[in-house]
Amino acid sequence: MxxxxxxxxxxxxxxxxxxxxxxxxxxxxxxxxxxxxxxxxxxxxxxxxxxxxxxxxxxxxxxxxxxxxQFVPTRIFGKRNRVLVDERSGKFIVTYQQDWKKGNPDIIELTQITYVNVDVEEDKDEIMREGKDSKTESYNPPRYEYEYTFWVEIGIRSPWFEHIRFRYNYEKPKFRHDPLYRTLERELSELCVFLLK
Structure with missing residues (x-):
């Protein structure tokens, strides 16, 4: 066998x-x-x-x-996972490395993009309290802590892959009206408009 x-x-x-x-x-x-x-x-x-x-x-x-x-980034989106665009050549790369050449990131033409989607993932954890007999119990009504992760998916016309998906933020906002949440929304809106123009 x-x-x-x-x-x-x-x-x-x-x-x-x-x-x-x-x-x-x-x-x-x-x-x-x-x-x-x-x-x-x-x-x-x-x-x-x-x-x-x-x-x-x-x-x-x-x-x-x-x-x-030959790739010269003229526009950068993101802080850790970044989208670097060479506007002169109409190409971009996605990288998490500070020395972006080191990882040999795929150079992709902007004309190869078929779509750009942003997905916000909500992570919800219930906050518990110590009740009778030192047992944990829920608040009434239940209370929650939130964290938000922003994901980007870019559809690509390529013989090697159909899409690329990556996490955009590492610092996670705790609520939707957090200034960081608004900043990420704005940055990703700009990214989508830029990549699809």
Whole structure:
């Protein structure tokens, strides 16, 4: 039943031996962790991916890395996860790294965008109090603490991925009329208008 399951395999891209837990099974081969790290973070590698698909993706990533030397951000949205736009070339990248060239972020043409959605996720936790016999109990009526996370999804016309989704804020507003909440709403409204113009 387990015959061959734990046999050492070689990566069909770089030829290196793959550790037992480091294998990504492809449609027609195997992929090591080091090669996975070179792929776009937005590309989903799975059993339906062929060795040829991975080779083409890696070629694209090499070309992308070279093109980054020509990318000059003129507009920046966000503080941690950021959208950097080169208005001159009509291209943008999404990155969380301060040294944005380091991670080889995908350069995407603004004309490839099909949609931009912003989703606000509400995290609601009930506030409890100490009641009789030191047991925790609900207030009457119940009281809650809130935190809000803003997510951005950008539809992309690309052979490598259909959309990219990322968390925009790390500092979370505690209520909807919080100045931070309003600031994030305004920034993301500007981002949507800018990317879709």
């Amino acid at each position: 387990f015959k061959g399951m734990f046999d050492k395999k070689n990566c069909d891209i770089c030829g290196e031996k793959i550790s037992v837990l480091g294998n990504r099974k492809l449609e027609d081969g195997n992929l090591c962790r080091n090669c996975v790290k070179k792929l776009s973070p937005f590309f989903r590698v799975g059993k339906q991916s062929a060795v040829e698909d991975i080779q083409r993706q890696l070629q694209y990533r090499e070309e992308n890395e070279q093109a980054l030397s």
